[in-house]
Amino acid sequence: MKIQGVWHRSLREDPSGAITILDQRWLPHDLRWVQLATADQCAEAIRAMWTRGAPLLAAVGAYGLGFALQDDPSDRSLTAAYTTLLSTRPTAVNLRWALDAIVQGVRDRPEAERANQALAIARDICDEEVETNQAIGRHGLGLIKDLAMAKPPGQPVNILTHCNAGWLATIDWGTALAPIYMAHDQGIAVHVYVDETRPRNQGASLTAWELANHGVPFTLVVDNAGGHLMQHEQVDLCIVGTDRVTANGDVCNKIGTYLKALAANDNGVPFYVALPYTTIDWTIKDGLAEIPIEQRPHDEVTHIWGQTAAGEMANVQITVDNATTANYGFDVTPARLVTALITERGIIPATAEGLAMLYT
Numbered sequence: 638m639k640i641q642g643v644w645h646r647s648l649r650e651d652p653s654g655a656i657t658i659l660d661q662r663w664l665p666h667d668l669r670w671v672q673l674a675t676a677d678q679c680a681e682a683i684r685a686m687w688t689r690g691a692p693l694l695a696a697v698g699a700y701g702l703g704f705a706l707q708d709d710p711s712d713r714s715l716t717a718a719y720t721t722l723l724s725t726r727p728t729a730v731n732l733r734w735a736l737d738a739i740v741q742g743v744r745d746r747p748e749a750e751r752a753n754q755a756l757a758i759a760r761d762i763c764d765e766e767v768e769t770n771q772a773i774g775r776h777g778l779g780l781i782k783d784l785a786m787a788k789p790p791g792q793p794v795n796i797l798t799h800c801n802a803g804w805l806a807t808i809d810w811g812t813a814l815a816p817i818y819m820a821h822d823q824g825i826a827v828h829v830y831v832d833e834t835r836p837r838n839q840g841a842s843l844t845a846w847e848l849a850n851h852g853v854p855f856t857l858v859v860d861n862a863g864g865h866l867m868q869h870e871q872v873d874l875c876i877v878g879t880d881r882v883t884a885n886g887d888v889c890n891k892i893g894t895y896l897k898a899l900a901a902n903d904n905g906v907p908f909y910v911a912l913p914y915t916t917i918d919w920t921i922k923d924g925l926a927e928i929p930i931e932q933r934p935h936d937e938v939t940h941i942w943g944q945t946a947a948g949e950m951a952n953v954q955i956t957v958d959n960a961t962t963a964n965y966g967f968d969v970t971p972a973r974l975v976t977a978l979i980t981e982r983g984i985i986p987a988t989a990e991g992l993a994m995l996y997t
């Protein structure tokens with residue numbers, strides 16, 4: 638990931654053993670790196686969305702469990718920290734996957750070895766995550782190349798994305814954005830329509846910032862613009878990330894994803910979902926019935942954060958006092974609306990057979 642031309646990872650381990658992450662609440666206006674050294678700090682960073690994005694939650698959660706074992710390597714401490722960390726964000730399944738990986742890796746070890754073993758697993762999760770996303774990028778790049786070949790010379794491939802599924806949501810590269818970065822780096826003309834993604838504006842504040850830092854041309858649009866753009870043939874394909882995919886291929890992602898999939902389906906625009914294997918929940922089939930949808934605080938709907946002309950961060954109210962709100966963080970796109978899944982092992986149909994074929 639490039640910030641002002643310098644390559645970074647979104648999470649790094651410090652010589653002290655703590656981790657440093659970007660506090661994403663302040664982006665794009667302020668670049669604040671923060672250090673996390675305890676399980677409670679990791680849990681708070683996840684819960685309050687200093688850090689976010691399904692794969693990154695997994696990495697921060699894994700380190701959190703390692704830090705808990707440094708303080709107290711007992712079974713009781715392991716169970717308590719597991720429960721606390723898991724409860725922070727209920728929808729993205731990668732967090733559960735990482736916490737389970739740590740528990741499996743340490744539970745039969747002597748207590749004296751547990752913390753080191755947990756932190757070694759956390760490190761591996763981060764390194765593997767980067768390789769996985771590069772593989773997702775290479776597979777998705779093929780799709781963009783094919784579309785570029787069919788375009789008149791000089792015309793960019795127009796890609797619509799929702800929320801932030803770039804490097805800020807992972808350790809590096811991202812999922813949905815990895816193919817876009819690779820295409821751009823290879824000199825293929827790409828242009829991205831970035832959904833603002835209310836209520837927290839991950840598109841406006843995070844995806845736009847990432848793309849700007851990498852030099853990828855983009856246009857920021859309000860959430861409701863996607864349908865219009867697709868009706869007017871302004872979008873060649875959609876690529877989004879995901880927080881959980883069921884064994885049948887239903888896709889849970891940031892609220893509003895479903896509406897984009899409907900519009901894409903109605904207009905014959907391919908709708909792709911990019912994901913690593915850690916996002917698949919093999920224990921469930923029916924996304925609508927079985928995925929817990931996180932409900933988030935009232936003030937995310939009634940208020941909005943931004944920077945004033947004087948350069949100060951400010952939170953302003955955008956509705957009447959005491960408005961009743963509903964704030965569902967995610968929605969489920971049924972598999973039938975998904976053209977295909979872009980995984981680290983290849984591009985597969987969003988079906989039980991497609992998923993099972995690759996991962997068994």
Ligand code: MRU
Binds near residue numbers: 878
């Ligand atoms: O609530 P957030 O910002 O954590 O939601 C993130 C998303 O919906 C992403 O698109 C998803 O986690 C995929 S990230 C590679």
